[in-house]
Amino acid sequence: MSTDSVVTHVVAALAVVIAASHAAGALARRLGQPPVIGQLFAGIALGPSLLGLLPGGVYEKLFPEQIQPVLTSLAQVALVFFLFAVGYELDLGLLRHQKAVTAVSVTGFVLPMLLGAGIVLALPDAFAEVNDGRPVDATFVLYMAVALSITAVPVLASIIKDQGIARTGPGTIAMAAAGIIDALSWPVLAVVLVGGAHGSAREWALKAVLLAGYVLVMLFAVRPLLARWFRRTGGTAARVPLAVTLALASAGATSALGLHVIFGALLAGLVMPRLPDGSPDPRVLGPLQDIGGLLLPMFFAISGTAVVLGRLRASDLLVLAVICAAAVAGKVGAGTVSARGARRSWRDALLIGVLLNTRGLTELIVLNVGLQAGVIGPRLYALLVVMALLTTAATGPLIRVLHRPDGTPPRPPVERRVSEGRSGAGAASPVAADAEAAPSP
Secondary structure, three states: OOHHHHHHHHHHHHHHHHHHHHHHHHHHHHOOOOHHHHHHHHHHHOOOOOHHHOOOOHHHHHOOHHHHHHHHHHHHHHHHHHHHHHHHHOOHHHHHOOHHHHHHHHHHHHHHHHHHHHHHHHOHHHHHHHOOOOOOOHHHHHHHHHHHHOOOHHHHHHHHHHOOOOOOHHHHHHHHHHHHHHHHHHHHHHHHHHHOOOOOHHHHHHHHHHHHHHHHHHHHHHHHHHHHHHHHOOOOOOHHHHHHHHHHHHHHHHHHOOOOHHHHHHHHHHHOOOOOOOOOOHHHHHHHHHHHHHHHHHHHHHHHHOOOHHHOOOOHHHHHHHHHHHHHHHHHHHHHHHHHHOOOOHHHHHHHHHHHOOOHHHHHHHHHHHHHHOOOOHHHHHHHHHHHHHHHHHHHHHHHHHOOOOOOOOOOOHHHOOOOOOOOOOOOOHHHHHHHOOOOO
C-alpha cells in the first residue's frame, strides 16, 4: 500500500471512528449511562465481532492491516495526553482527608486485590485455559489483583455530577477514595510490567533500577527546573508546547525502559508546576484535555476491535461469573464495610461501595496495557472488558435506587453541568469534582 493510500485510509477511518464514538456516547448519555459505555460498544461494533461479519470485507476495507500501526499510535498519543492530565490534576492532599476516606481507600484497594489474586490461585487451571495457556505466575496473579482494584476516577466524577450527589457525603468520600486507590494502583501496575510477561529476575532488577533512577531524576531535577522556569517567565504562550513536549518525552522514556507510555505521561503530569494555590493551570490543562478528548475515540476503537467475541467458549462464562462476582464483592463490599465502620448509615455506606465499583475508562487502560505486554490474551481480555462494562453500567441505576435526596441539593440542570466532551469518556475534571464535592459546613 502506497503512502497516499495509507493516508487516505487513516483519514477515512478517523472520520468513521470519531463520528460513531460520539454518536454512541450521546446515545448512552440519553439512556442514563456514561458515554464511555456507548463509545466502547461503538469500538466493538466497528471490530471483527460485528463489522467483520458483514459481507464484502467491509471491515478489512475500512481498517486494512497496513493502517493498524498508525491507528494504534494515535490511540497511544491520546492516552499520553489523558494520563498527563490525570497526573496534573491528581490532588495528593487527598491522602490527608478525613478518617472515612482513609478507611474506604485502604479497604477499597486491599480487598479487591486480595480477591483478584485469590480467584486466580483458587482456579489456576481455569485461568490458564481462558488465558490461552499462559503461565499462572506471580506476574499474572499481581496483574489480576490490580485489574480488580481499579476505580475510574474521571467516569466516576461524571456520574456523581450527573446524579446530583457531588455535594453529599457519599459522593465526597467516594471521589476522594477513588483518587487515592488509583494513585496506589498505578505503581503496582508498574511493578507488574517491570517484571514483564516472561522476564527473568535479572531483567526485572535492571528495569527496576532504571525506573527508580528515572523517577528520581523527574522529581528532583526536572521538577525544580520546571518550577524555576515558570517563575522566571511571566507569559504562558510557551507552557502548552512545553507540557506537550514533557508528556511525550517522558512517555517515550518509560516506553524505552520496557514500561508502557502511560507511566511516563502520568509522572510528567505529577511534576508539572502548579498555580500558587496548588491547583493545575487551566491554560495548560485545558488544551491537553481537548487534544486527548479529540483522539480518545481511537483508543476506544482499538480497545473494541481487540474484543473478539467469536473466540469465547461456553466454559468462559463461568470464569466471567467468577471475575464479576469478585469485582463486585471487592469494591461494593469494601466500600460498604469500611464506610459503615466509619459510622456512615447503611444506605450511605452501600452507595459508597457502588460508586467505587465504577471502572470504565481507567480499567480499559489497564486491560490494554496487559494485552500489549502479553500478560493476558484475547479471550481473557474480552471477559475483563465485559466485566468493566457491566460494573460501570450498573452504577447509575443503583445510585437512583439508593440515593434519597432528603436535604441535599437538587440535581443540577443540564445547562450547568461541566462539559463532558474533553476526556472523550464523559468525564469531568477530577479536581473540579473534588472541589464541588467538598462537604458543606
